Amino acid sequence: MPAARPRRSVLSRSIAPWLASVGLAMGVSAAAPVASGDEGMWLVNQPPKEMLRERYAFEATDAWMTHQQRSACRLSSGGSGSLVSANGLVLTNHHVARGLIAQLTTEDRNLLRDGFLARAHDEELRCQGASIDVLMEIEDVTELVNAAVPEGATPGEANAARRRMIAEIEEAYKARTGMESQVVTLYQGARYHLYGYKRYTDVRLVWAPEGVMGHFGGDVDNFEYPRYSLDAAFLRVYEDDKPAQVEHHLTWSEDGLEEGDLVFVFGHPGSTRRLNTFEHLRFIRDVELPQRLNENWRMESKLREFVSRGEDNRRVGSSSLMGVQNGRKFRTGMLEGLLDPELMSRKREQEAALRAFVREDADRRAAWGDAWQQVADARQVYREFYHRQRALSIWSDLYAHALHVVRLSEELPKESGARLSEYRDTNLESVYRRLYAETPIHENLEIERLTAALSYLAESMGGDDPLVRRALGGKPPRARARELVENTRLFDAEIRRDLVEGGADAVASSDDPIIELARALDAEDRWLREWYENEVEGPEREAYAKIAEAQFEMLGENQYPDATFTLRMTFGTVEGVTVGGEPFPAITDYAGMYARAEAREGEADFTLPQRWLDKREALDESAALNFVSTVDLIGGNSGSPVVNREGELVGLIFDGNLDFLATDFIYPGGEGRGVAVDARGILEALRSVYEAEELVAELVGGE
């Protein structure tokens, strides 16, 4: 049986590599011009009040916005969620929590397959290394950041100066408030906002359905509609070993929603590139995506092979496999979009209009006229080393640990502002938490991943490249990977801690083979990164800031910035979609799920757990299960709460349909739909199938 597929290929970012891949783009955003429909991933401190008033006669009061903002949360595993009780109960997708569930799954306790329910707090299971952030405050620090740039600095210098100032601001804020802080670069550098987060580092699993319920229909239904998935799970945040008491949380809507309703989504879209210039899109289409897809194909194939070798491997590898398939599906869709002349001409026209606006006035020309060429030049430079840089991104838990160890030894001696951003004082805590977590590392899976990574390194750089020879250490990839895994001591968190605490000397003198590998590759990685920051990121930061300014000038201030994996609000209406030429209603129910299961009898991804067959009588089959709406989403939005005008919880985003695949570059509109689990379906399942009275009582009060 093939490992089940994730259902939200569009929306999930729940796997490290795709998070990492957001890395470069993250915190870098440009204003995307609002087109038709319900486009927009709006800043929660700049909601489009007028538009909402005019289009929907809705008043987005500050109080309403604040309540939503502080009820939403972001999971370190890479998705969104929401607080749904005063006792720190968190609702998110099963697939967002999947990595955590997998960690807690053992041979004799297969939570991934069988699900889990804690009937009392002391049964809730701690998730190693996980944390959850709630955005408490936002402050505009644009002037402060820009003031740090000395007269006549080169783009590279300016970029560095801004990064130093950003670090200072973040540290000062954290020192003052004790909260986590992040200066988010918005509109690709036209604005800088300081975000203050309340971080919960004690996260526990409360409830998860059986795996098959979390991704019912698997790959077959993926991106399709109708859908019948119970892609939901409950976590709880703790403080001082007690359930956290929170001021803001969503209340569960009793009456739910219906077709035509206005709904809002508060979540963390990972990264969009909607204001990218045409040349930049060409780079993505012709250089970035082909490369990334090659990485996806091969890794998917390796992992498929791995998980097909028995239940044990499936348990260990299926989450990784889902992540890879996720990225592959996601990028395939992006490429389809960029190869679609219709989409590209829409982008071309948008750009042409803005450039014409800039050209027609001498001052604008002088201020912003060269921005597009600047981006084109920067991308031309990037073509020279993009592939080499990608080949160095090795996906392995052991290597990730080793890289942290090596980099910490080089970064810690520097003053915080001069360090690579992830090692600034403000971010160290989360690095340590991950590095010292007792999360199990699976030897065989590591061998597979390292084999793939080493082979790819050789294929990309050629077998005679000195770096490749050094990485392979005189062996072919598989033999080398086995040697690395069998001889490293990094499986042990204590060893990792000793190395870090031993400082530069300990690391430099370590003969751990994976530490040595990381030392060798990181040296190369560093100068490529420097090259990137000075000759690509720097110039582009300036250029996109100009483009954003030009757009503000042309379209007014009321623009939303590209997504940055920070909290955004999007809105839309619950609306059916055309399926095979026929209109299909917006909402599905359990009756449909049972019918679908019978229609695909014998297929693993459609085989309902025994419990769901036994409890069928007790279940109200007319209860709503999934629904679609016209909201604007992208990866990272998985697990986002869907709320009604009253701000009550009515659903939980878990995917988008096929028309969503190019949403990175453009709002789909038309038949594009976000797909959500209906809050009523979750409640009905808890009541009638899982008999989780305690949880139901916590959500909607005792019965």
Add this chain to the structure above:
Amino acid sequence: MPAARPRRSVLSRSIAPWLASVGLAMGVSAAAPVASGDEGMWLVNQPPKEMLRERYAFEATDAWMTHQQRSACRLSSGGSGSLVSANGLVLTNHHVARGLIAQLTTEDRNLLRDGFLARAHDEELRCQGASIDVLMEIEDVTELVNAAVPEGATPGEANAARRRMIAEIEEAYKARTGMESQVVTLYQGARYHLYGYKRYTDVRLVWAPEGVMGHFGGDVDNFEYPRYSLDAAFLRVYEDDKPAQVEHHLTWSEDGLEEGDLVFVFGHPGSTRRLNTFEHLRFIRDVELPQRLNENWRMESKLREFVSRGEDNRRVGSSSLMGVQNGRKFRTGMLEGLLDPELMSRKREQEAALRAFVREDADRRAAWGDAWQQVADARQVYREFYHRQRALSIWSDLYAHALHVVRLSEELPKESGARLSEYRDTNLESVYRRLYAETPIHENLEIERLTAALSYLAESMGGDDPLVRRALGGKPPRARARELVENTRLFDAEIRRDLVEGGADAVASSDDPIIELARALDAEDRWLREWYENEVEGPEREAYAKIAEAQFEMLGENQYPDATFTLRMTFGTVEGVTVGGEPFPAITDYAGMYARAEAREGEADFTLPQRWLDKREALDESAALNFVSTVDLIGGNSGSPVVNREGELVGLIFDGNLDFLATDFIYPGGEGRGVAVDARGILEALRSVYEAEELVAELVGGE
């Protein structure tokens, strides 16, 4: 359940694209210096009689050789086989016949899953488009071919002149004898031999086991030993609608074999590159394999997705999937080999020794000294367009048909010798047979393949490449693929015939979208091919001929040429292998199979068919099932008969173990083993499980 995996990733060539990939290499071969062990894929007209006499006290008489030669056969589906009865019964692997079995499989008759047995001739099922060749005669025509090269011709001109002469020879021979003829380029052009084949074009299925028996253990056991696979099937060749009466066929050994026995294999190794220069190997390692692997990964992923969507898709797509996985596994192993410094230094030393031998004598230096640089230069040229050429190789049945139609319209008007080789008069018949065969073409699978191909074209050449734009016709890949498949009329063999018979005008004026696509891409493909023939193949042909001559001079005439998918003899001893550090006997039995099935209970690839559980009592579990020997093999050898000193059939090659993966470049020796089905196991299954009395009687006489 994932599509089952082929067991003989090393040895199967049973899928079109890999055959095609052999295309360039095929008929091009160099002498490989004999190393230790039982290395050697010997020409049947030049057996190493002395070596056999000295090492094994065996007399390879001409009569003995001729009998083996004419009892062996080659399947158009891309593997080897042998005649095993006077009534034209042919034994081969299940996986070699798999494509034919898949063709005959329908929704209501799942031969791939359930197997097949014809109890009488009139129940035997005709395999569309299949043919089987038996090598009858061999003639050395080296002087004739070389005489055709005019004084002072450039390598390109010389190459063309030789090709024309080869065509003339083939046609003359066919005209004289009525047999199929092929001039095989051996030792990379140092020798040319004319092969005369008896071709049977009426091939019918007689017996096939259940799919799971044909690849018992699937991916898990693939390349491993011990093995327990009944990878066998029987076909029958017909003439004038009656079973063909053949003079030569193998007799079934009654007493079988035991550890230590000398065995011979007569089969058709597809292609080896053991004399490739070091620079040539670097090209394969750094350019060819990374590119081909990228193609494999992505196609495998697409097909996995496709077959996972229900039984229907599995039936239609699993053979294609196996082919792709085959190539992927095969190439991964080759790359591992080329990235193994130990292997590369062995190759480097071989080359250094030969070059030193050439350098130390002025005449040799003058005659052969520049050969290695010539190859290096040619490969440097090839780097410039290899990727573009690969991107044009579109894997689709419809496209393959369209390409034939387009090329026939351009080639037929020319005189035979001036045509692309596959369209010479001698080869036309088989082109027509495939082109006009009523073999079913599966719409959905075609859409998947064309989507992948078009996307890959765009990724390789960039979305703005004029050729890409033309191929995509203003649509993204998937939409375009759907459009092509929905609007083409090439599903219909009659339409294809009409186009071909309509000639250049009919084809030029055709508005069939896939014909148009083929016209567009073939123009490009042609000039790349010309470039290849003039600046890569031509010079290399000369250079390798020199290297081969130098080697004859150094090592004597008794060298075997690189494999060319023509009949070869290899020999070795039945010998156990080390498994996990422990010695394991050479021969396995049915008891082992049942034990393995129980050990892996619940896994599809280990789930025995009901019949095998019901008949367990009747079966002699001590009957030998598989065995290993030290023979020298590569893809194409699947289905090769294994015979004993008496020339009796004792087994059937179906795979090699892991150490075989780099066999393209070097004979593994050491723990490398060829894996075969034991003839006794086949007979026992026919007797006790399938109760195929008629077949048993035909093989070993009535009982």
